[in-house]
Amino acid sequence: MELSEYVQKGFQMLADPGSFDSNAFTLLLRAAFQSLLDAQADEAVLDHPDLKHIDPVVLKHCYTAAATYILEAGKQRADKSTLSTYLEDCKFDRERIELFCTEYQNNKNSLESLLGSIGRSLPHITDVSWRLEYQIKTNQLHKMYRPAYLVTLNVENTDSRSHPEISFSCNMEQLQDLMGKVFKSSI
Amino acid sequence: MLLDLSEEHKEHLAFLPQVDSTVVSEFGRIAVEFLRRGSNPKIYEGAARKLNVSSDTVQHGVEGLTYLLTESSKLMISELDFQDSVFVLGFSEELNKLLLQLYLDNRKEIRTILSELAPDLPSYHSLEWRLDVQLASRSLRQQIKPSVTIKLHLNQNGDHSTEVLQTDPATLLHLVQQLEQALEEMKTNHCRRVVRNIK
Numbered sequence: 001m002e003l004s005e006y007v008q009k010g011f012q013m014l015a016d017p018g019s020f021d022s023n024a025f026t027l028l029l030r031a032a033f034q035s036l037l038d039a040q041a042d043e044a045v046l047d048h049p050d051l052k053h054i055d056p057v058v059l060k061h062c063y064t065a066a067a068t069y070i071l072e073a074g075k076q077r078a079d080k081s082t083l084s085t086y087l088e089d090c091k092f093d094r095e096r097i098e099l100f101c102t103e104y105q106n107n108k109n110s111l112e113s114l115l116g117s118i119g120r121s122l123p124h125i126t127d128v129s130w131r132l133e134y135q136i137k138t139n140q141l142h143k144m145y146r147p148a149y150l151v152t153l154n155v156e157n158t159d160s161r162s163h164p165e166i167s168f169s170c171n172m173e174q175l176q177d178l179m180g181k182v183f184k185s186s187i
Numbered sequence: 188m189l190l191d192l193s194e195e196h197k198e199h200l201a202f203l204p205q206v207d208s209t210v211v212s213e214f215g216r217i218a219v220e221f222l223r224r225g226s227n228p229k230i231y232e233g234a235a236r237k238l239n240v241s242s243d244t245v246q247h248g249v250e251g252l253t254y255l256l257t258e259s260s261k262l263m264i265s266e267l268d269f270q271d272s273v274f275v276l277g278f279s280e281e282l283n284k285l286l287l288q289l290y291l292d293n294r295k296e297i298r299t300i301l302s303e304l305a306p307d308l309p310s311y312h313s314l315e316w317r318l319d320v321q322l323a324s325r326s327l328r329q330q331i332k333p334s335v336t337i338k339l340h341l342n343q344n345g346d347h348s349t350e351v352l353q354t355d356p357a358t359l360l361h362l363v364q365q366l367e368q369a370l371e372e373m374k375t376n377h378c379r380r381v382v383r384n385i386k
Binding site for chain 1: 262298310315318324325326327329332336339341351354356358360365366369372381386
């Protein structure tokens with residue numbers, strides 16, 4: 001994992017019990033995870049009274065370092081030993097390393113889920129609806145008397161958050177063909 | 188159900204008894220060809236010269252025949268009704284038989300052409316699929332994310348379009364289930380009764 005000097009410096013400050021006592025450390029750590037993973041997270045997550053005594057610049061630096069590290073670790077699927085090694089290098093004591101790893105483990109699934117959902121992909125089918133009709137006549141053609149299906153695929157675009165629909169008509173044979181092919185792909 | 192032929196229409200068709208039955212057959216062939224591909228006025232001029240009449244007369248004759256054939260095909264009138272409708276024109280027995288034959292021979296194709304004129308939604312042509320597994324992305328490494336990529340081929344008014352879509356295995360199973368239900372519906376008593384009785 002490649003991490004910048006900025007992150008390293010932030011962690012070194014975070015490791016120092018003089019700058020961050022146990023309580024402050026835990027609060028900052030939780031705030032970092034929360035703001036990444038909780039969509040409804042409060043913007044003023046660092047506004048806790050127990051963090052007020054710390055210089056805001058230092059606070060911001062450490063918070064950013066923690067958030068950056070968490071995302072990078074999540075992206076690379078870092079295991080406990082990788083995490084411990086890095087934190088040791090940043091002069092974290094045993095207790096703080098344990099705390100970090102526990103907090104990371106608790107949030108690992110949500111983190112990976114979040115990271116996995118970022119990115120471009122093809123339009124994604126979310127649902128299908130269908131309509132069966134019996135065609136009787138049009139103004140150009142009478143006595144048609146044939147069944148037809150109208151199929152609508154609900155589609156979601158990851159980027160634009162738009163929900164276009166793809167509709168098409170087909171007769172029974174075509175629907176059977178479609179069904180057969182889709183079914184084969186699902187086996 | 189009898190065809191309702193206007194006076195103007197009857198006038199145009201009045202040209203037909205004045206020519207040979209081979210000519211009438213040829214006009215019939217031209218009429219269907221025009222339905223398939225669109226009309227070509229040059230053909231009228233050629234025929235007019237050979238028959239020694241004005242090209243307008245030829246055009247009216249062909250158009251009258253076209254209208255006769257398309258209206259009959261649209262309404263899907265029975266042989267008997269067709270014969271009765273044509274009877275009012277006062278043509279010879281031979282010409283009547285020829286016209287009936289023209290109708291019966293071309294009815295199916297004309298109905299197919301007419302069905303293409305209906306308000307149209309894209310219709311299904313075919314489907315290709317591919318199973319993929321996503322291994323990594325810029326934001327997350329070491330993934331195993333299966334997905335099915337589908338290329339849907341659709342037709343509309345002669346244009347071919349394709350949609351490339353993706354879905355996950357769970358949604359795919361849901362799709363299969365839903366489409367199965369759709370197909371099953373045709374076999375229910377309700378649908379069978381409707382199909383049997385509305386003809």
